[in-house]
Amino acid sequence: MALRPTLRFARALVATNLRASLALRGAFWLQAAFMVANNLAFFTTWWLLFARFHDIGGWQLRDMMTVFGVVASGFGGSVVFGGGARRLSRMISDGGLDPLLVQPKPVLLHAVGSASTASGWGDMTTGVGMLYLAGRLDFETLPFVLLAAATSATVFVAVAVLFQSLAFWLGDVEQLSRQLWEFTLTFALYPRPLFSGGISFLLYTLVPAGFAGFLPVEVVRQPSLLLCLAALAAALGWWLLALGVFALGLRRYESGNHFSARG
Amino acid sequence: MTAARVAIVTGKYLAFARAAARRALAERTVLIGRSVFLGVILFAFSRIWHVIGASSALPGAGERELVWYLAVSEWSVLSVPPLFLAIEAEVRSGDVACRLVRPVGYVGSQISEAVGEAALRLAVLGPSAALFAWALSGGFPADPRGLWFALPLGLVATLIAILFMAAIGLSAFWIIDTSPFFWIWQKLTFVLGGLLFPLELYPDWLQRIAHATPFPLMCWAPARMALGFAPRQALGSALQGLLWVGILIGLLVVMSRRARARLTVSGG
Numbered sequence: 204m205a206l207r208p209t210l211r212f213a214r215a216l217v218a219t220n221l222r223a224s225l226a227l228r229g230a231f232w233l234q235a236a237f238m239v240a241n242n243l244a245f246f247t248t249w250w251l252l253f254a255r256f257h258d259i260g261g262w263q264l265r266d267m268m269t270v271f272g273v274v275a276s277g278f279g280g281s282v283v284f285g286g287g288a289r290r291l292s293r294m295i296s297d298g299g300l301d302p303l304l305v306q307p308k309p310v311l312l313h314a315v316g317s318a319s320t321a322s323g324w325g326d327m328t329t330g331v332g333m334l335y336l337a338g339r340l341d342f343e344t345l346p347f348v349l350l351a352a353a354t355s356a357t358v359f360v361a362v363a364v365l366f367q368s369l370a371f372w373l374g375d376v377e378q379l380s381r382q383l384w385e386f387t388l389t390f391a392l393y394p395r396p397l398f399s400g401g402i403s404f405l406l407y408t409l410v411p412a413g414f415a416g417f418l419p420v421e422v423v424r425q426p427s428l429l430l431c432l433a434a435l436a437a438a439l440g441w442w443l444l445a446l447g448v449f450a451l452g453l454r455r456y457e458s459g460n461h462f463s464a465r466g
Numbered sequence: 467m468t469a470a471r472v473a474i475v476t477g478k479y480l481a482f483a484r485a486a487a488r489r490a491l492a493e494r495t496v497l498i499g500r501s502v503f504l505g506v507i508l509f510a511f512s513r514i515w516h517v518i519g520a521s522s523a524l525p526g527a528g529e530r531e532l533v534w535y536l537a538v539s540e541w542s543v544l545s546v547p548p549l550f551l552a553i554e555a556e557v558r559s560g561d562v563a564c565r566l567v568r569p570v571g572y573v574g575s576q577i578s579e580a581v582g583e584a585a586l587r588l589a590v591l592g593p594s595a596a597l598f599a600w601a602l603s604g605g606f607p608a609d610p611r612g613l614w615f616a617l618p619l620g621l622v623a624t625l626i627a628i629l630f631m632a633a634i635g636l637s638a639f640w641i642i643d644t645s646p647f648f649w650i651w652q653k654l655t656f657v658l659g660g661l662l663f664p665l666e667l668y669p670d671w672l673q674r675i676a677h678a679t680p681f682p683l684m685c686w687a688p689a690r691m692a693l694g695f696a697p698r699q700a701l702g703s704a705l706q707g708l709l710w711v712g713i714l715i716g717l718l719v720v721m722s723r724r725a726r727a728r729l730t731v732s733g734g
Binding site: 230237241244245252260 | 495496499502503506507509510513514517518643645646647649650652653654656657661662663667668669672
């Protein structure tokens with residue numbers, strides 16, 4: 204697969220999705236703004252907890268803001284640029300991949316990039332705001348923040364693809380895959396010191412909140428070359444795993460006999 | 467309205483509730499998913515209380531009571547079906563116009579269906595929540611008698627939440643996409659309702675604001691019963707809850723009249 208045309212295609216998908224989101228300008232701004240309000244209301248819980256106890260497992264409010272900043276940015280990025288990943292299982296079980304299979308473009312990239320969620324911009328805005336308030340957006344830390352958000356977003360998309368690809372073998376798994384993905388997000392938003400032992404192992408495997416949240420957050424909290432490489436390797440590893448599982452599943456895919464045109 | 471007429475009308479709405487409960491029972495994976503989700507949240511927060519050392523959290527309430535508090539509040543919240551989505555979908559598709567001509571109130575039938583589904587969820591999630599709380603905290607609260615009051619207060623909490631959801635759903639007649647309203651309402655319920663931890667842990671000023679709203683009735687009121695035996699508080703919460711049920715029904719009557727007028731004007 205030639206890299207340059209694929210990148211050009213990915214860029215075109217992003218641009219098309221952005222235009223589609225902005226076409227309904229009022230709905231776009233409303234969704235984004237309400238998501239910011241929603242996130243701030245959610246964060247209030249943590250603010251209240253830290254206001255009362257100051258320290259949870261050695262973490263302070265600033266650390267929690269960093270968690271929220273990185274994970275909200277990563278999650279927002281994943282649903283803005285890879286919003287189609289959350290619909291994969293439905294496409295697989297309904298035969299919705301048919302129109303994509305006849306196109307001379309990578310099927311997974313096309314499916315993942317075929318939708319964008321406007322509220323994700325609200326998530327990203329919240330993330331940037333939190334990181335700013337936590338004092339993590341200065342000139343020296345900015346590259347680490349960008350790397351953390353990008354790797355978090357990659358892992359979120361890869362994990363969604365993995366969970367949703369179960370539909371190739373198990374049929375309609377929309378609820379299950381959505382639930383597993385939500386668990387990943389839920390745990391990624393908790394302070395890492397809360398979990399240890401067997402649970403920690405689960406959070407780096409079955410529900411990989413560790414790679415979507417804990418590890419990228421550490422890249423920002425304690426920037427180092429080793430952590431950056433670890434986060435990059437994790438994102439790449441999860442993406443390759445998702446690609447492999449999707450390709451394996453695609454061999455079992457049965458057409459839904461859909462006749463439709465796709466531009 | 468005669469007694470016979472009341473019986474007929476009640477029978478219709480009960481039929482809606484029964485049908486919805488049967489439908490929800492058929493969707494076993496959703497029920498199991500909700501139970502597991504409840505367990506996951508309980509686990510995560512039980513870790514927080516464990517790490518903090520819950521003895522320093524609230525006088526008279528230890529880690530065990532706080533885990534049970536969360537179990538009861540999550541039980542109430544997770545038992546509420548997303549009624550607003552059903553109403554929004556019918557408004558968007560225009561199907562609402564067909565529902566309006568049926569010999570049964572549109573909003574009433576929607577609420578009945580939600581109540582039926584919620585009843586089933588309460589029955590399934592209740593034992594799950596109790597089991598998770600028991601396993602994660604290592605037993606029952608120091609004074610478990612209060613948990614009996616949590617049952618009726620949980621029912622009132624769920625009913626209030628359903629009525630709010632109906633109001634959010636009806637707003638689709640004006641704004642089409644109701645999700646943003648839902649997000650805000652949901653988060654206000656989480657924060658001002660005291661979903662994750664008791665309002666007693668909030669700063670005084672925020673406690674006062676929270677208690678001036680109906681949100682604590684949906685989480686804190688039933689969950690507070692896990693912290694100790696408080697019959698007077700339970701009675702007060704129940705009366706307040708019923709008052710809010712009345713207010714919300716009044717609001718829904720006004721909204722549904724205006725929505726119907728709006729639908730007629732725009733042609734459905």
